[in-house]
Structure formats: structure tokens, C-alpha cells
Amino acid sequence: MSEALASFAVRSYGWFGAAAYPLTAPLLAYRAAKGKEDRSRRAERLGHASLERPFGPLVWIHAASVGETTAVIPLMRELRRRDIHVLLTTGTVTSAAVAENRLGDTVIHQYVPLDVRPAVRRFLDYWQPDAAIGVESEIWPTTLSELRRRHIPQILVNARMSDRSFDRWQRYKSVAEALFGKLALVIAQSDVDAERFRDLGAWPVIVSGNIKVDSDAPPCDESVVDFYRRQIAGRKTWAAISTFEGEEKIAAMVQRALKAHTGLLTVLVPRHPERSDEIEAMLVEKGLVVARRTRGDAITPETDVFLGDTIGEMGLYLRLTEVAFVGRSLSGDGGQNPLEPALLGCAVLSGPHVSNFRESYQRLVRKGSARIVRDAEMLAKAVHFLLNNDVARLKMIDAGHESVQEMRGALTATLKGLEPYISPLSVKAKLEPRGASQS
Secondary structure, eight states: OOHHHHHHHHHTHHHHOGGGGGGHHHHHHHHHHTTOSOGGGGGGGGTOOSSOOBSSOEEEEEOOSHHHHHHTHHHHHHHHHTTOEEEEEESSHHHHHHHHHHHTTSSEEEEOOOSSHHHHHHHHHHHOOSEEEEESSOOOHHHHHHHHHTTOOEEEEEEOOOHHHHHHHHHTHHHHHHHHTTOSEEEESSHHHHHHHHHTTOOSEEEOOOGGGGSOOOOOOHHHHHHHHHHHTTOOEEEEEEEOTTHHHHHHHHHHHHHHHHOOEEEEEESSGGGHHHHHHHHHHTTOOEEETTTTOOOOTTOOEEEOOOSSOHHHHHTTOSEEEESSSSSSSSOOOOHHHHHTTOEEEEOSOOGGGHHHHHHHHHHTSEEEOOSHHHHHHHHHHHHTOHHHHHHHHHHHHHHHHHHOOHHHHHHHHHHHHHHHHHHHHHHSOSSOBOO
16 A cells, blocks of 8 residues: 555545544554654554643644744744743654754654544544644644634644645635635735635635744754864865755766866755665765765765765755755755755755745745756756856855845744734733643
């Protein structure tokens, strides 16, 4: 059974009945085998809590993966500043690790329950959230229906609707309207996203901009950055980050094409680090010398590729270069977030398939801080040009900083939209005694 088929059947449980529920077992086994699940915490996926619920108001925030988790870190910190407890659920091991690294024990982390009625009801019975906030594009039919039945408002923040998703929902307009109409509020990234959510039945819908712009720069240990910079010793470097299958081969082609002319070092950071063994094997087969972060390998003059196979260290990898290609845009589809490299002083390169981050790329390209490449040859030429043209590279870097500053403000707009929901909880938190617990 494919993960997509099992996931569809499980998520459709609310419509198609209890026959779908046995599919949770093979789905959990499949995801665990793929490295997406923490085997020791699989009970959480069935709604069994592994931590105590604190006393007082609690907001449930669901962020599916790493990008969404990073995006809402400032929002979660703001809720905690107001004495509102935050229950964060994520769907993958990598996103859980990011939450642990960036937030520690300031929020409660659990893996999100499968969208089947027994799991969702068990989860909600225990945690009793006062509000539920989804991030970007998370719509779970059974969960949404259960929240509505319990009069718990569900809000979608930083909401986006890709071209493909919008076309699919349009074919099932009545179903879309029934689901999106259950949302208490949608806070969309752009006017285009807002119009699509309204067309599918969501109301009210407001526009905030992309809250990822308001996130802090990815952190790093400066001593580790200095350690690797000394090993690189002035060599020209470029990074290929958040790469998907096929893009690592393209990065290898660029490295092989340019190394003889520039002594180039490639910093390669796959979107899914669990693929690193197969990526290394491919690079070695192509005659490239690989140093891996997880092994503590030194970067020597002979090293061709520094393989960033860790979680939560993008701040390190981007600080080792001034030119970054952002993946899932040449052989993948939808693109990845270009704002982190722009924020950290990189000229941004990307393939053309960036529909998930269309507005961000439009602004960066219009400002001159990002360039779109069509294929591997064009990417190699762009990398070579930028590494050998200081004026052009620094101009793109400065434009990126300016673009990011102009795009800020989404967090403030999001908090303003959430105010009717979180202000009463903040007051409640101040009035109720602390130190108690509830289950």
C-alpha cells in the first residue's frame, strides 16, 4: 500500500466509516520504516498523550513539517509571553527535532493524531484546547468536524493555496465549501491565496503576508562556523539547500564542471537527511570527495562536497557561502522557502517551479535579489558568474536584505487577527491560580 493511498483512506474516515480505521496500522508502519515516525512515540499518533496537560488556557498549534514549525516559532513565543500554554503537534521526526532545538520545554510537543475519529476524540478529550491553529495548508476533515462539534475555533494562519490544490478543490466545490466553511478565520499569505480560500467557502479571510519573513535568522554556533571557515580557507563555495531527488545530481554536475576553474566547494543540504547515504554513494560514484557533517569529517583541499546531513543547522550551512540554490524547484515542484538564504546574506538561485512561494520569489526577483535558472547548465553558469563577480553578488545580497525588511510585518497582522481569540485566554491565564494541573 502506498503512503498516499493509506493516508487518503485514513483521512477520509469521517466520511467513509469505520472500515478505514484498520488502515492506521499499516500507515504507521510505513511511515516508521521511512524514518518519518518516532517508534517510541507512535501511541501519540493514535491520540494517547505522553505528557501531562498543564492547568490553564491552552492553544493547539499544528505545523506539519520543518518549514511550518520554523514559521510559527515567533507566534508561539508571543502566546507564551501572554501566559497561554502552547501544545505543538508536528508530523515528522525532523520537525520535532527543530521544535526541541528552538523551543525546548517552553511548549508541549506531541505528534499529531491521525485524522480518524477515535484518535482525534481521544486527543481532544485529553488536551481540551481552547483554540486550534493550523499552519499554511493543513485541512483535516475529521479533526475539523470534531473541533466544530466541540465549539473550539479552528484558525488557519500563514495560509496558502497552491495552483494544484486549488484546481483539485474546485472539482469538489461542495465538499470544499462544507469543510472550509467550518474554519473560524483564515489569515492568508497573499491576496491571491485569500481570494482562493474565499472562493472555496472560507469566511472571514484576511491577509497578513508571509510570517516566515518575521522569523529570526536560523541560529548557529559561531565557533562551529569559524571552525569550518578555517578549513575552507578562502575557497569559493556555493550551497544547494533543501534539495529533492534529482537535484543532488545537478549539484554534482555543477561541482564537476566548475571545480577545475575555481577550486569550488559545494555545500549540499538535502531536504530529507535520511537520504544522505544514497546521496553520498551517488557523489562518490561520480568521483567526488565527500565530507559529512554527522561524521565530523574535515573539509580538506581535496573535498568536493560538504554534505549537510543534520537537522536544524541551516544557519551553519548558509553562513559558509554567499550563493545559494534553493531546491524542490528544478527536479521537484513547488519550491522551498527562499527567505532564509536572503536573510543570511546569500544571492538566491532557484529553478522555475516555485508555486508554493510564488509571491516571495516575485518580490525577490523584482528587487534583483534572486534569479531563476531553467536547467543544470544555466545553474552552473549562474554560480560561476556570481562567484567571480563581486559587484553583482554583493548587489544581490544587499537587495535580499532590503526585500526581507520590506516584507516584514506579517506577525503583527497575524496577532491582530487572532486578538479576539487569544486576548480572553490571556486574561483567563492571569486570573486563574497557577501551579495546578488538569487531565
